[in-house]
Amino acid sequence: MDFELRILGSSSATPSANRHNTAQILTIGNQYHLIDCGEGTQMQLMLYKIKHQRISNIYISHLHGDHYFGLAGLLSTMHLQGRQAPLHLFGPPGLSEILSLQFKYSGTNLSFKLNFHELDTTVHKKVFEDKQLTVHTIPMEHRIPCCGFLFREKQKPRPLIKENLPSFLTPPQLVRLKWGEDVYDGEGKLLVKNREVTMDPKRSRSYAYCADSRYKPDLLPYLNEVDLLYHEATFADDLRERAEYTFHSTARQAAELAANAQVRQLLIGHFSVRYKDLNPLLNEARSVFPDTDLATEGSIFSVVE
């Protein structure tokens, strides 16, 4: 199954000549999760031939325009193209009010059901769950309410080793084996030992999206050993004071978090427009955490099972 992140925008605050504002598509199986939606996101989706019809969930980290000014346009386009499938929208207080006002004045009655989930950005809390996935908020420290999102595949079933399976097993017993249980008879006597008839399951993959925030080492418990960590790196470390003052982070700080959380791979983004060349930011992060990459427009990062 796919577990793949596509970057649509990497610019902080304002777009620049070749960088768009924040938006990412996380593909899990055949569903798209859109994370933030800066202005022009619907055009970026077209550019990369990503069908917005397949977006099931949209997550907005906070209400600075560079993270959501493309949302009303994307929702309008979905509506104008006759979307029927319901959509889950997760965002901080205020987002629903803004969209409702825009749709009121445009006379828009959406063609699909928009399920709005208002987020408490101050807590780590499960906000979405389906058969294969959970999504939790990650509290950020920014100038306005802001959270990140932790996407984690659920535990996967243990594949059965067919040639080792006794023929007397019933379907419910087979299900329990897939989920790691041994099989006992009515008197509690062990009939089949799980480890002898199943293999280890495929890995449960994870992606943590850390939106705009000051350096916040107390995030570590949420980020521990995730496969893929995105962390904003608006500035290089020589502007650490400016980062602190504006509630942003530096590339070095992002890398320190990644190293301490022992993640597999770090992606940095949300670059200040002052950086035409991003290599100094990348090198700074890699000096602390070598498995770092730039989350620039069009990049794809896959996590294998």
Added chain:
Amino acid sequence: MDFELRILGSSSATPSANRHNTAQILTIGNQYHLIDCGEGTQMQLMLYKIKHQRISNIYISHLHGDHYFGLAGLLSTMHLQGRQAPLHLFGPPGLSEILSLQFKYSGTNLSFKLNFHELDTTVHKKVFEDKQLTVHTIPMEHRIPCCGFLFREKQKPRPLIKENLPSFLTPPQLVRLKWGEDVYDGEGKLLVKNREVTMDPKRSRSYAYCADSRYKPDLLPYLNEVDLLYHEATFADDLRERAEYTFHSTARQAAELAANAQVRQLLIGHFSVRYKDLNPLLNEARSVFPDTDLATEGSIFSVVE
């Protein structure tokens, strides 16, 4: 002095792979007037190297997203780049409320004064005037309140023919001559006949922007003999009923208005995404009004004095 229109977007409803939503820059002298502001307008301004700092006035025709979803982003960028100069914003009821809500939740206190002028879209009325220009609303007929805008240079002074000027003329008399008056002495006796010492002034140029509307022949009095008429042409005439039903116009209808108003040049835009090739729309309009052009991205239309 420049009187020049630059097209930033030509797509109706949703952007397409190579067409942006509506936005235009009208340059008059050294001032930019931004007319409508679809999503991505600030990126289009960058693409064409148009400095948003020089925009003095922004006009929003109506609150369908394809005409204003780029506005909050553009204003935010002006703010983030420290704009000091005040800005005039003209728009229908609701626009100010929407922006205020967005800025409230983003914690934005604009760095410049935003003078909002709420429009009555049902009347033809002067909404702006400076030394060189007047701007009037043009009532449209759309699904929601919508107006166009008529930009007209003021009458220009009559150049003096220096070699014909008697030496006794005082500065106030010279000013009156420039504005077409004859000069009399205290007893009402004609001293200088205007036509003998002045030349005809340069032309006062005009541009009429007709935003989304059903075909509306009662616009004719407002459009009479304008130099440049932009009129939406969402559909070709075989979809006239659909145009009527959706409160839009066809290319033929736009051309009929242009012909009846005896304008100099017609520009058509706001094309439905169904038209990959715009030539059928252009040819249809030209069959009625030959001086028609497509208002496509990047096009520039100048009006000479």
